[in-house]
Amino acid sequence: MNRTVTVYDIAKEAGVSVATVSRVINSTAPVKATTRDKVAALIEKYHFQPNGLARSLLSKQSKMLGIIMPNIKNPFFPDVFRGAEIRAAKEGYALFLCNTLGNEETESAYLSILRDKQVDGILFLGGRVNRVRCPKDRVQEVAALNQRIPVVLVNGQLVGSGCCRVYTDEEQGMRMLVEHLLQAGHRRIGFLGGMIDDSTTKQKLKAFTDTLQAAGVEVREEWVLHGDYSMTSGMNVMNRLLELAERPTAVCCVNDFAAIGAIKALVGRGLRVPDDMAVAGFDDTPLASWYTPELTTVSQNSELLGETAIEVLLALIRKQSARKSTVLAPELVVRQSTGR
Amino acid sequence: MNRTVTVYDIAKEAGVSVATVSRVINSTAPVKATTRDKVAALIEKYHFQPNGLARSLLSKQSKMLGIIMPNIKNPFFPDVFRGAEIRAAKEGYALFLCNTLGNEETESAYLSILRDKQVDGILFLGGRVNRVRCPKDRVQEVAALNQRIPVVLVNGQLVGSGCCRVYTDEEQGMRMLVEHLLQAGHRRIGFLGGMIDDSTTKQKLKAFTDTLQAAGVEVREEWVLHGDYSMTSGMNVMNRLLELAERPTAVCCVNDFAAIGAIKALVGRGLRVPDDMAVAGFDDTPLASWYTPELTTVSQNSELLGETAIEVLLALIRKQSARKSTVLAPELVVRQSTGR
DNA sequence: ACTAGTTATGAAACCCGTTTCATTACTGGA
DNA sequence: TCCAGTAATGAAACGGGTTTCATAACTAGT
Numbered sequence: 235m236n237r238t239v240t241v242y243d244i245a246k247e248a249g250v251s252v253a254t255v256s257r258v259i260n261s262t263a264p265v266k267a268t269t270r271d272k273v274a275a276l277i278e279k280y281h282f283q284p285n286g287l288a289r290s291l292l293s294k295q296s297k298m299l300g301i302i303m304p305n306i307k308n309p310f311f312p313d314v315f316r317g318a319e320i321r322a323a324k325e326g327y328a329l330f331l332c333n334t335l336g337n338e339e340t341e342s343a344y345l346s347i348l349r350d351k352q353v354d355g356i357l358f359l360g361g362r363v364n365r366v367r368c369p370k371d372r373v374q375e376v377a378a379l380n381q382r383i384p385v386v387l388v389n390g391q392l393v394g395s396g397c398c399r400v401y402t403d404e405e406q407g408m409r410m411l412v413e414h415l416l417q418a419g420h421r422r423i424g425f426l427g428g429m430i431d432d433s434t435t436k437q438k439l440k441a442f443t444d445t446l447q448a449a450g451v452e453v454r455e456e457w458v459l460h461g462d463y464s465m466t467s468g469m470n471v472m473n474r475l476l477e478l479a480e481r482p483t484a485v486c487c488v489n490d491f492a493a494i495g496a497i498k499a500l501v502g503r504g505l506r507v508p509d510d511m512a513v514a515g516f517d518d519t520p521l522a523s524w525y526t527p528e529l530t531t532v533s534q535n536s537e538l539l540g541e542t543a544i545e546v547l548l549a550l551i552r553k554q555s556a557r558k559s560t561v562l563a564p565e566l567v568v569r570q571s572t573g574r
Numbered sequence: 575m576n577r578t579v580t581v582y583d584i585a586k587e588a589g590v591s592v593a594t595v596s597r598v599i600n601s602t603a604p605v606k607a608t609t610r611d612k613v614a615a616l617i618e619k620y621h622f623q624p625n626g627l628a629r630s631l632l633s634k635q636s637k638m639l640g641i642i643m644p645n646i647k648n649p650f651f652p653d654v655f656r657g658a659e660i661r662a663a664k665e666g667y668a669l670f671l672c673n674t675l676g677n678e679e680t681e682s683a684y685l686s687i688l689r690d691k692q693v694d695g696i697l698f699l700g701g702r703v704n705r706v707r708c709p710k711d712r713v714q715e716v717a718a719l720n721q722r723i724p725v726v727l728v729n730g731q732l733v734g735s736g737c738c739r740v741y742t743d744e745e746q747g748m749r750m751l752v753e754h755l756l757q758a759g760h761r762r763i764g765f766l767g768g769m770i771d772d773s774t775t776k777q778k779l780k781a782f783t784d785t786l787q788a789a790g791v792e793v794r795e796e797w798v799l800h801g802d803y804s805m806t807s808g809m810n811v812m813n814r815l816l817e818l819a820e821r822p823t824a825v826c827c828v829n830d831f832a833a834i835g836a837i838k839a840l841v842g843r844g845l846r847v848p849d850d851m852a853v854a855g856f857d858d859t860p861l862a863s864w865y866t867p868e869l870t871t872v873s874q875n876s877e878l879l880g881e882t883a884i885e886v887l888l889a890l891i892r893k894q895s896a897r898k899s900t901v902l903a904p905e906l907v908v909r910q911s912t913g914r
Numbered sequence: 915a916c917t918a919g920t921t922a923t924g925a926a927a928c929c930c931g932t933t934t935c936a937t938t939a940c941t942g943g944a
Numbered sequence: 945t946c947c948a949g950t951a952a953t954g955a956a957a958c959g960g961g962t963t964t965c966a967t968a969a970c971t972a973g974t
Contacts, residue, residue, distance in 0.1 A: 238722070240930055251954045256932055266952060281718060286690035287627045287636065288930035291959050296627065298670075298691065306652040307860065315646055319673055323680075328687050330638075331671040333659055340663075347668050350626035351638065378621060382578070465864050494864050501866060520647065524805050524834050526841060526866050580960055591924045596962055606922060628960035632929045 239280040248273045259284060290352065299547065300330045300348035302341065303359035308463060308491055309519040310536055314359060314388065317540025325548060327354070336429075336462075338372075345379060355384045355547040357540075358397070365431045366391060384550035388543045389534075391433045398550060400543040400560045404434060404516075407532035407564030408441035408486065411514055414530070414566060415484045416449050420512065424457035424482035426471050426492050435460070435488055438516070442486060457482050461492065468495020469502075476503060483511060484572065490515035490522050493529055497571065512572040518565075527570035534564055579620040588613045599624060630692065639887065640670045640688035642681065643699035648803060648831055649859040650876055651699060654728065657880025658697060665888060667694070676769075676802075678712075685719060695724045695887040697880075698737070705771045708732060724890035728883045729874075731773045738890060740883040740900045744774060744856075747872035747904030748781035748826065751854055754870070754906060755824045756789050760852065764797035764822035766811050766832050775800070775828055778856070782826060797822050801832065808835020809842075816843060823851060824912065830855035830862050833869055837911070852912040858905075867910035874904055 241259075245252045250269060257263045258273040265273075276282070290296040299322055303311045315331065322329055330353065332344040348356055356379070376395045379385060389401045415423055425442050428435040439458070446453050456478055461467030468491060475481065476499065487493035493515030497507050507513050507527055515522055518533035539562055549556040581599075585592045590609060597603045598613040605613075616622070630636040639662055643651045655671065662669055670693065672684040688696055696719070716735045719725060729741045755763055765782050768775040779798065786793050796818055801807030808831060815821065816839065827833035833855030837847050847853050847867055855862055858873035882900055889896040 238930095241932095242930080252931075253933080253954060253956095254952085257953090260932080262932085263953095264951065269952080283686070283689050284932095285631070285692060285930055287631050287692050288959090289932075291625070291627050291631060291930080291961090292932055294959080306646070306655055307649065309647065309649065312646040312652060315671070316673065319671075323683075326687075328670050328672070328691060330668050331655070331659075332668070333656065343663075346623070347666075349623050351668060352625060352627050465860065497866075498864060520805065521861065524838060526837075578960095581962095582960075592961075593924060593926095593963080594922085597923090600962080602962085603923095604921065609922080624962095625960050628929085629962075630929095631931090631960085632962055634929080 238285075239282045241284065244273060244276050244280070244282055248276055295354050295551075296352045297327050298330065298351060298353045299327050299355050299357065299544075300332060300344070300351075300353045301357040301359065302332045302334060302344055302348075304334055304336045305463075306331065306333050308489070309521060310489065310517040310534070311359060313519065313536035314540035314543075317537030317542075318357060318544045319540075320537075321541040321544040321548075342375065345375070349379065349383065353383060354551050355386070357386050357388055357543050357547060358390065359388045360390045360432065360434050365429075366393070366433045366436050367431050368392060384547055386543050386547045386550070388539060389434055398546050398556055398558055398560075400539065400546055400562070402534040402539060402562045402564050404437045404532075404534075404564065405441035407516065407534070407566070408438045409445045410564070410566040411486055411516075411530075411532055412442055412445040413449075414568060415486070415512065415514070415572060416445075416451065418484075418512070418572065420482075420484040421451055422454070422457075422480075422482040422484070423451070424454070424475060424485040425459070426468060426475070426485055426487045426496060427458070427460045428463045428488040428492070430460050438486070438488060454482070457485075463489050463491055465491045465495035465498070468492030469499040470495075472496035472499035476500075476505075481511070484508075484514070485511065486514050486516075488516060490517050490519045490529060490531055493531070493571070494521065494525060497525075497527075508570065508572050514572050518567050522567070523569065525571075527573075530569045530572035531567050532564045533567050535562060538562060578625075579622045581622075581624065584613060584616050584620070584622055588616055635694050635891075636692045637667050638670065638691060638693045639667050639695050639697065639884075640672060640684070640691075640693045641697040641699065642672045642674060642684055642688075644674055644676045645803075646671065646673050648829070649861060650829065650857040650874070653859065653876035654699060654880035654883075657877030657882075658884045659880075660877075661881040661884040661888075667884075682715065685715070689719065689723065693723060695726070695891050697726050697728055697883050697887060698730065699728045700730045700772065700774050705769075706731060706733075706773045706776050707771050724887055726883050726887045726890070728879060729774055738886050738896055738898055738900075740879065740886055740902070742874040742879060742902045742904050744777045744872075744874075744904065745781035747856065747874070747906070748778045749785045750904070750906040751826055751856075751870075751872055752782055752785040753789075754908060755826070755852065755854070755912060756785075756791065758824075758852070758912065760822075760824040761791055762794075762797075762820075762822040762824070763791070764794070764815060764825040765799070766808060766815070766825055766827045766836060767798070767800045768803045768828040768832070770800050778826070778828060794822070797825075803829050803831055805831045805835035805838070808832030809839040810835075812836035812839035816840075816845075821851070824848075824854070825851065826854050826856075828856060830857050830859045830869060830871055833871070833911070834861065834865060837865075837867075848910065848912050854912050858907050862907070863909065865911075867913075870909045870912035871907050872904045873907050875902060878902060 515531035522529035801811040855871035862869035
């Protein structure tokens with residue numbers, strides 16, 4: 235096996251020093267035309283490409299970023315990823331994608347790997363680490379990491395970590411959604427959440443409760459149920475709800491997946507959406523507009539979210555000032571699943 | 575800003591040489607217990623973690639892989655990614671995710687970036703590069719790359735590149751699907767493909783044609799239409815189909831996305847699936863079983879595909895023998911969208 | 915007590931680039 | 945023609961680890 239070509243090989247064959255080769259590669263200082271051409275020809279001949287690791291070692295920036303998320307299979311995350319990727323690519327950064335499935339060990343393991351790989355920054359999307367309540371040592375783990383490598387929390391919160399945050403105002407989104415349901419005449423509204431300690435669930439539930447109370451509508455404890463964020467869980471939770479003696483006429487779901495699962499459960503019992511029960515999702519994933527019935531949901535503008543998060547991260551990397559919190563406005567998207 | 579702690583710092587403070595520190599870190603040679611403890615304590619104290627880049631530079635393996643795909647938003651790809659990730663993580667590899675959107679420049683740019691980052695191997699999922707017909711220079715670009723870095727093509731073919739392939743037998747999948755439709759009594763069957771030069775479309779179309787002809791059923795040119803792989807395209811293409819004077823009673827779609835788009839178009843015109851037209855997808859993405867109607871489709875076992883591809887890639891990286899082609903069997907999944 | 919045989923440790927080279935600093939090769943002006 | 949000043953180039957250090965090879969410090973055997 236032929237060893238990889240290095241600047242030294244090029245230099246030797248061109249009869250110049252490695253410094254000159256480097257100068258030709260990076261146009262960092264003038265080189266005599268004939269020399270330049272000779273070196274350039276050799277680079278072309280061997281398809282030489284400098285070793286990025288060696289360069290990174292010296293420059294102390296790897297041009298690599300890590301993005302950690304619970305589950306790439308939930309279409310919300312690919313959307314965010316795309317936004318992040320587009321923005322990152324523009325600045326020459328490549329992205330490690332790390333799925334944790336909400337598993338804490340996996341999360342820690344990835345954190346360690348990313349540090350090992352010397353990523354310049356990390357994007358954290360709503361995972362375990364983004365919980366409202368979180369063991370002190372996890373907070374400290376992230377806080378310590380954040381001292382070395384900039385970490386941006388996306389749609390999440392980790393009090394005491396000192397990380398910058400970029401998030402959609404999910405509370406406002408839920409408020410708009412509930413108000414839409416109230417306006418449509420619903421007075422019996424349920425809530426299908428995710429894990430109760432995740433900030434995304436917590437915020438939505440808070441807005442749900444507040445908005446109903448402000449309107450003088452009762453919040454029925456038995457109609458507030460929790461699952462995870464999968465379709466299966468949405469279906470199961472809805473089935474539990476349907477076993478109650480009294481049912482709501484509408485439910486808000488923590489995300490589109492849960493909504494679809496819920497609808498499946500309803501349809502499975504011969505109930506119709508929205509006639510028998512209105513169902514609303516959250517995130518406005520592509521699914522939402524293609525599902526039958528089309529889903530009423532709250533758009534997060536997920537790509538923009540990813541893009542913005544990267545922008546904040548880049549600012550931190552460049553030691554420019556970045557605001558601690560960047561909030562994006564959600565948008566209510568009314569479709570068939572709650573419609574008249 | 576305090577400089578990152580290095581082995582030298584640890585060595586100095588412990589009063590030993592860097593060699594000893596390295597030995598403690600890697601347990602690569604016996605170290606006197608007292609020395610070991612002293613060094614270990616310092617590592618703990620500073621939360622020292624060796625610089626992976628420096629190590630990679632020497633070991634000539636970065637423990638990083640690249641995975642290139644057209645579009646992470648198509649749920650088939652996250653599935654494959656997960657399979658790949660799980661297997662890769664088990665061996666300590668981290669994955670760069672690169673979306674090309676079928677754009678050739680993006681693809682080339684990513685190829686170059688991955689080389690720069692010194693990835694140990696690359697997984698190529700059905701992108702531009704996986705076309706049946708492909709300009710010579712693209713083939714050569716990949717062939718040349720494959721000389722330096724192992725490349726595995728997933729669900730694709732690039733004749734002359736010399737790359738190993740891992741793929742689902744999509745032809746067989748399509749054959750099973752068409753036979754299922756024939757058995758259900760359909761004699762007027764259409765095909766909604768993707769880009770005609772992509773091997774995935776080509777193979778499916780071939781199997782479609784062959785199976786119909788073998789059964790003595792006419793293949794109607796005007797019922798074979800092409801789009802891309804998106805839901806929007808599926809809808810548009812179906813709308814074109816519906817404008818014809820004569821319509822098929824069933825259509826095979828290149829993937830689940832296209833099928834969903836097609837169904838949307840049908841429903842939009844007040845037609846019912848499967849009664850007015852049977853629609854089949856491909857890939858068995860999670861959507862398929864949750865959509866209404868549930869989609870008849872061909873399961874690729876996408877996670878296994880990713881996992882297997884990584885296995886082949888790892889074998890190549892370790893210079894173990896790997897079979898040139900690994901074929902996975904697809905599985906027909908019959909659900910409502912073609913059902914009685 | 916002395917030697918042979920381990921065990922523990924350190925100095926230095928290496929990986930592959932970039933960059934500083936010094937030196938050499940030019941150029942133009944007097 | 946000679947000198948100052950600029951352009952082009954090279955030697956060597958650096959980044960942060962790992963590894964080889966030699967040496968130093970023990971241990972055990974006689």
